[in-house]
Amino acid sequence: MKTNILTVLIILTVSIQLNAQSLNKEIAEEGKTPYLLGQIDKSGLEGENYAIWFTKNHEDYQPNTAITKAIASELKTYQIKLFMGTWCGDSKQEVPKLYKVLEACNFPMDQLTVIAVSREPNMYKQSPQHEETGLNIHRVPTIIFYKNGEEINRIVEHPVKTFEEDIQNIITINDYKSNYQIVTAIDNVLKQKGVKGLKKKSKKLLKTFEGKVTSMFELNTYGRILYGTNRIEEAIEVFTFNTKLFPDEPRTFMSLANTLGVSNQKEKAIKILEDALKIHPENEDLKENLEVIKTN
Helix, strand or coil, X not given: CHHHHHHHHHHHHHHHHHHHHHCCEXXXXXXCCCEEEEEECHHHHCCCCCHHHHHHHHHHCCCCHHHHHHHXXXXXXXXXXXEECCCCHHHHHHHHHHHHHHHHCCCCHHHEEEEECECCHHHECCCCCCCCCCCCCCCCCEEXXXXXXXXXXXXXXXXXXXXXXXXXXXXXXXXXXCCCHHHHHHHHHHHHHHHHHHHHHHHHHHHHHCCCCCCXXXXXXXHHHHHHCCCHHHHHHHHHHHHHHCCCCHHHHHHHHHHXXXXXCHHHHHHHHHHHHHHCCCXXXXXXXXXXXHHC
């Protein structure tokens, strides 16, 4: 019996040590700014390479105490998952504020999971364990609120109002609409109906969102994430939709053409750029892009 107990203690000790080693992993390459990758906690953000922005933004933010008192009890019935990048300007600005609000609510930190994602092109906004899979993480920070294992809502990149007000809405009336609703709508269509479904709903989506999307980068970034996770057909269809939503933006055509080009669809890529030049005949970037694709 003593032997069995000793074995269990050794296993537990090794497990704790392994978990500790995997928390707050830092990627530090010569000549590059270090960043955290994978699961992290506040102590990681208070490390020497991150405290300069985390501590300042945390101390500077003063939550609305009336709201934090009002939401504290109900908020504790939620689990929160936060995806961020320690290399990302929005994460540096917003995550310290979120921590300040959660602390003001006495939120149990064991109910908060924080995942730091990569900045590398081949792992862009992904984590080593791919906790982001299926969650439509296209902007960071993304804060997802769960109750009884089900996603209730999320805050994307930055609050619509303040963290206190946004959270209050989510855990009460929950008619909250996060930033980048065009991405949410298209992601839902792709999950439910696939590429064919998006093609069918394209006209309806255009009618719904035309003039309501801030910039072509909303979908451009999403398309990049799709491509980076080998969802090539979906990425091409999203880039195609973006050319219809923003025909006055030459870069939408270049994103589509370049994705077609690297996907062995050179002739289609050439046609996209040639058609774009009919709309933007003087655009030098389109001309240069066309020559590059033709000669490769």
